[in-house]
Amino acid sequence: MTPHFELRGGVRHFNHAGPARLPRLLDCEVACSQELRVELAPGSQVGESLLSVLERCRYQSAVGRVLWGSACTLAYHRMVTTSDSQRPYDYGKPVVLTGPVTFISGALTVGRDASGAPLLHCHAGMLDSLGQQHGGHLVLQRVVVGSEPLVLRLCLFEHVAYQVQPDTETQFNLLHPVLKEAS
Template identity: 40%
Template sequence: MTEAFRHPGAAAHPRVLATEVREPRELRVEIPSGRNAGTVLRELMARHGFRGATGRICSGTARALQYHVVIKAAQGDRPYIYGTPTLEHDEVALLHGAVTIGLDRAGSIALHCHGAFVDHDGHLHGGHVILDRLEVGREPLVLRLCAFEHGGFTQYIDEETRYTLFGPTVEVTP
């Protein structure tokens, strides 16, 4: 039987927020072997003046990867938290990853990824992948992104869950 829980804050409605952005760009990004995924994605955003992006990891390997999974909280006002990071130092094959790129509350590029991968023994793993700790392995990391020059996503503290989330940002016209 699953134990019910309640988030600490008042329920936020509507939970689905949306905004429109002009002329998003569809990109195929290939990150070469040995490069840090977070560094390359931040460089891409800065070089092209993108404020945000969303997309997925299509394929590739990592020779170093760090990820977190959700665990029941022992204390505090949130029922679940991200646990201690798990480090993978052997080559793993990325199966999929949902990537969101936006701005943190200070206006810097923030990266978020939930992904799944297979380790060298064939075991399936997944969780919150830290892109700044992902070093691409023998196979290039291939992503498909929809990037935005205006609008996109900005982090905020969600009053209901008390987690830092991404919310849509209204497009700023130049």
């Protein structure tokens, strides 16, 4: 297997298996957006509850932050090395945490799948009940709010949808911004 990192100017760069796609920055400008503060109640299931809130909003996509809160149980993934030269890294088995888990931060994206249904994507950092640090891709359908509310801040966009599309360079399906009409 070929090495997937190279050192250039003292900085380690990852080499993806597919052809380079430059520039990597994809963006769209929007004329307006809507800010939303969401407070999920203790005991609620995060993915289901967040989708329920968003059901009442007019938007195509959203980005946001986990401001504070806790979970009584959650699952997250971290990247692991594979033996596949075309996709040398993939999500590993879920890590499950129970007991009070305190969120440090998190970045949330609400995109759309191929059929246009909302798709939640979140990376977060947290502390377990022993104070150990954890972080990775949250499985929001497996996160249950703990004894204090989970507070999120979202920015909703009407005319841009983050749609799942294959990415030839990374060999992953990524969220790409696409101009759309509001739903």
